[in-house]
Amino acid sequence: MQATSTVLPHLKHAEHSEAPGGFWRTYVFSTDHKVIGIQYGLTALCFLLLGFFLILTMRWQIAHPGEPVPVVGWFLEKVLGSPASKGVMSPDLYNMFGAMHGTIMVFLAIVPLAVGAFGNYLIPLMIGANDMAFPRLNMMSYQLYFLGGVVMLASFLIPGGAAQAGWTSYSPLATVIPTDGQTFWLIGMILLITSSLLGSVNIITTIVQLRAPGMTWMRLPFFVWAQLVASFLLLLAFPPLEAAGILQLMDKVAGTSFFLPTGLAVGGATANISGGGSPLLWQHLFWFLAHPEVYVLILPALGIVAEILSNNIRKPLWGYRTMVYAVLTLGFLSFLVWAHHMYLTGMGTRISTFFQTTTIIISIPSVILLTCLLISLWGGSIRINTPMLFALAFLPMFGIGGLTGLPLGFAASDIQLHDTYYVIGHFHYVVAPGTIFALFAGIYYWFPKLTGRRMNEFWGRVHFWCSLLFMNAVFMPMFAQGFAGMLRRMSDGGLSYSTRVAPGVEGTLSDFILGLNNYILWAAVGLGLAQIPFIVNLFRSIWRGEPVRDDNPWQSTTLEWQTPTPPPHGNFLRPPSVHRWAYAYGPRADGTDYLPQSVPESALSGQATRS
Amino acid sequence: MEIAYTVQPRPDTGVYNAKLGMWLFLASEVMLFGGLFSAYVFLRMGAPPDTWPHGWLSVPLGTLNTLLLAASAVTTLLAWAACKARRFDRFKLHLGLTLILGTIFLGIKGYEYRDKWLHYEVQLKDGRIADGHLVRARTTAETVVLHGRYVADRRELLDGRRKHGPHEELVIPRDQIVRMQNYAPRHNTFMAIYFALTGLHGLHVLGGLVVFAYLWGPGSRLWHVDPEHFTNRVEVAGLFWHFVDLVWIFLFPVLYLT
Amino acid sequence: MKEALSKEDVYRAAVVRCRTVLLVVAAVTLCMVGAAYAPLAEPGLRTGLILAAAGFNAFLVAGHLMHLLQERNVIYSLLAFTVLFFAALMGLCIWAHGDTPAPGGV
Structure with missing residues (x-):
């Protein structure tokens, strides 16, 4: 958290004297939603980097099984000991990294960044509130998140290492692995879930209760709608996983058999358990969360893209109302599709048909959202800048991610593709070049509001084009590997299924398919290098970036730009009121092409008001 | 504020x-x-049918x-x-x-x-099962004392609503015990x-x-x-x-x- | 003075209502226990009766003690969604359980 102190001095001169004094109260135990948002953001970015580091070392192991990891091998051995002896990644370590890559990326990086950071910082500003509804609860959410992260990290260092059963932690595997990593994972998850719950209670209450006068529901920026729905998903979908986590913790610690069936044999011997449990129960409770969680990852990203897109096309968002209803439908349906992750568990045809139907229906609102954004571009006077580039790239990337999901929604095709690299390719297209691109766009876009300076445009574009290229280079080949039948959790990257090992056997992996592993490795390294301009740019721009002359550098309509830069404690100098919807862009008689939400009609001095 | x-x-x-x-x-x-x-x-x-207590x-x-x-x-x-x-x-x-x-x-x-926590089910070597509450005061290193009853089959314990024989003091030598477990979560x-x-x-x-x-x-x-x-x-x-x-x-x- | 009196009246009304709710809840609880021991042939019927009684008690507590009978729309809509998703979780899990083919044969 050293980075905290690097951003915050810029907030210092903006702090009013009414803010509670002292370094600790202002920056560490702050109840100001903006400081908490930045805390979330920096912590989550660190976890994003860590999650990427884990997968990078795994990609080496996949491409070069059994060879010492270059550059960082000695470090792994030093920190993790025997699982990384001589710098070689053991299968156990591969499993740990795999499980923790997923966990860190989903629960510690993307959701805290999308909801914790962007939601916390922007929602009160966008709806015209002076803070979140429950500031102390807000601080507590961040602290629980931080604590959950510490527990997850600590699990790498305990004897036996971190959890090894994948981010899905399917029982009985997760329960019978004799190390304590899974126990740490569960405790960490319970902390993270509690943090999410408190956060979502806060966000929903804030949006419902603290909207400024005139901010009716249909005047809310789409970003706020997306955050509202995402928070509802967190609120209602997470608790069943918390329940499941408590039950699995009891299986681990108290010797119960919630998820352990009768007659379970471990290592050839019958396990000393009462039995009678159900492994499927875990899967139901897990996916009841984890599918809505996918939409928690996507919706804030869609919200960010909608804001940036509408700002840079200089015309109203096409189909705002349709998008709002689509996002509500999406949120609702996302609770009814979870078992499409479980087609291969031997479920009956009737229930399978039900889930196939809902799964295909849910693609309709997703397509509506994407189509509205796409049509919005038509006839716009498009400004190209770094945030806009990322936002534009989001559309096709998310499109690929979404469309490749359709074959997984049908049981017949899922049987072939289940648990292969095709699945990996599919959801990474949604989350990596999809959500993460949107988050990058958001960082570039709102950076001037946080700091009063812009990020460097040239290096922003370098970051964008390199990231776009390497993202696709990493994930596109995975579809081919998946079709060839390469399974996702093999620590040797499928080498033991090579045609060289078993010539002529159907379903073995050709040299071409295995060779893609090496190609993906170098693309991933390239992707990592492409982030260096971003990191340098991010920190350098805090002090050296081009200062903005205006509080509203992007000529935006929404309320967050009507505050001082950076916004002081309490946000608005005068309580704002709202007079129109959030997308009043377009040429106007006075020569401008936008009309902020907070400008009253009376102030337009008799001009023709078109919105 | x-x-x-x-x-x-x-x-x-x-x-x-x-x-x-x-x-x-x-x-x-x-x-x-x-x-x-x-x-x-x-x-x-x-x-399975008739196994839920x-x-x-x-x-x-x-x-x-x-x-x-x-x-x-x-x-x-x-x-x-x-x-x-x-x-x-x-x-x-x-x-x-x-x-x-x-x-x-x-x-x-x-x-x-x-x-x-004090309620134990004890599997004996002769196949019987002793079920009852531990009498802690009289339990020693050699014998376990339960206040309860013997049954021939675990299934007899499943329905606590049914009338069953009187409870008495059961003195069980520890070397006769195959498995002893209380009514804990496990x-x-x-x-x-x-x-x-x-x-x-x-x-x-x-x-x-x-x-x-x-x-x-x-x-x-x-x-x-x-x-x-x-x-x-x-x-x-x-x-x-x-x-x-x-x-x-x-x-x-x-x-x-x- | 009048103000204080009306507040006192409201309080007394609350006492009366609480007493009634408590008595009804206690009576229904005892009936529920009775149903558990009643000589009913059908175990499903017994379970149904008991759960119906519990549901009625829950209605009394939620409706009167939590004021759900006179609550705002924002809370009704929130609870409607919650109940729906709760039903989905429980119902679909049960359905999935019932629809699982027996291992080894169709």
Whole structure:
């Protein structure tokens, strides 16, 4: 958290004297939603980097099984000991990294960044509130998140290492692995879930209760709608996983058999358990969360893209109302599709048909959202800048991610593709070049509001084009590997299924398919290098970036730009009121092409008001 | 800096922040216990025929606890009504009663837990099973003494509602014991889900009591500063407590009676 | 003076209502326990009766003690969604359980 102190001095001169004094109260135990948002953001970015580091070392192991990891091998051995002896990644370590890559990326990086950071910082500003509804609860959410992260990290260092059963932690595997990593994972998850719950209670209450006068529901920026729905998903979908986590913790610690069936044999011997449990129960409770969680990852990203897109096309968002209803439908349906992750568990045809139907229906609102954004571009006077580039790239990337999901929604095709690299390719297209691109766009876009300076445009574009290229280079080949039948959790990257090992056997992996592993490795390294301009740019721009002359550098309509830069404690100098919807862009008689939400009609001095 | 609608309700929604926040939290709690109840149903449906235990828990104690918790829910509401009527003395009385009733509830629950903890099922080498409560005073390094009965088959233990033979002192030499296990969570899935559900519920009771104790004691200073705000706090804490009662209303029949 | 009196009246009304709710809840609880021991042939019927009684008690507590009978729309809609998703979780899990083919044969 050293980075905290690097951003915050810029907030210092903006702090009013009414803010509670002292370094600790202002920056560490702050109840100001903006400081908490930045805390979330920096912590989550660190976890994003860590999650990427884990997968990078795994990609080496996949491409070069059994060879010492270059550059960082000695470090792994030093920190993790025997699982990384001589710098070689053991299968156990591969499993740990795999499980923790997923966990860190989903629960510690993307959701805290999308909801914790962007939601916390922007929602009160966008709806015209002076803070979140429950500031102390807000601080507590961040602290629980931080604590959950510490527990997850600590699990790498305990004897036996971190959890090894994948981010899905399917029982009985997760329960019978004799190390304590899974126990740490569960405790960490319970902390993270509690943090999410408190956060979502806060966000929903804030949006419902603290909207400024005139901010009716249909005047809310789409970003706020997306955050509202995402928070509802967190609120209602997470608790069943918390329940499941408590039950699995009891299986681990108290010797119960919630998820352990009768007659379970471990290592050839019958396990000393009462039995009678159900492994499927875990899967139901897990996916009841984890599918809505996918939409928690996507919706804030869609919200960010909608804001940036509408700002840079200089015309109203096409189909705002349709998008709002689509996002509500999406949120609702996302609770009814979870078992499409479980087609291969031997479920009956009737229930399978039900889930196939809902799964295909849910693609309709997703397509509506994407189509509205796409049509919005038509006839716009498009400004190209770094945030806009990322936002534009989001559309096709998310499109690929979404469309490749359709074959997984049908049981017949899922049987072939289940648990292969095709699945990996599919959801990474949604989350990596999809959500993460949107988050990058958001960082570039709102950076001037946080700091009063812009990020460097040239290096922003370098970051964008390199990231776009390497993202696709990493994930596109995975579809081919998946079709060839390469399974996702093999620590040797499928080498033991090579045609060289078993010539002529159907379903073995050709040299071409295995060779893609090496190609993906170098693309991933390239992707990592492409982030260096971003990191340098991010920190350098805090002090050296081009200062903005205006509080509203992007000529935006929404309320967050009507505050001082950076916004002081309490946000608005005068309580704002709202007079129109959030997308009043377009040429106007006075020569401008936008009309902020907070400008009253009376102030337009008799001009023709078109919105 | 003042956050809007912390005390007065927002005109268009009709609620103040904390009330909406509490209802949102309760909605998530519904899903939390919903997950556990689903687990219960799943495990019970998945159990092979005639293997799910019945009548293992004390119905009189469960009934008593149900009534106690219902009474405490009522006193909580009266404490809030007293605040509304600006009668601080009655508030103290009713919330004090709630605290006492809640503590008795936890005490009875603790007694039930202890009873299960001391209840052993002992598999003997001759095939019989001894089932009863450990007599700790007479249990030594050589012998285990249970107050209970012998059965020939585990299945005879499944239905506690059925009449069975008298309980007597069973002296069992330790070298005759194959396996000895108390009625802890690991005993079977029924005990596991029983402890999980009632344990989590008990934690909620404890949490509610802590909040009430705060409102009854140090937290009541707010009354003299801003009685309206304090009344809201009592209302919101009361909502939580009523939810805890609501969960027990379902836990009792599901675990004790069916 | 009049104001204080009306507040007192409201309080008394609350006392009366609480007493009624408590008595009914206690009576229904005892009936529920009775149903558990009643000589009913059908175990499903017994379970149904018991759960119906529990549901009625829950209605009393939620409706009167939590004021759900006179609550705002924002809370009704929130609870409607919650109940729906709760039903989905429970119902679909049960359905999935019932629809699982027996291992080894169709």
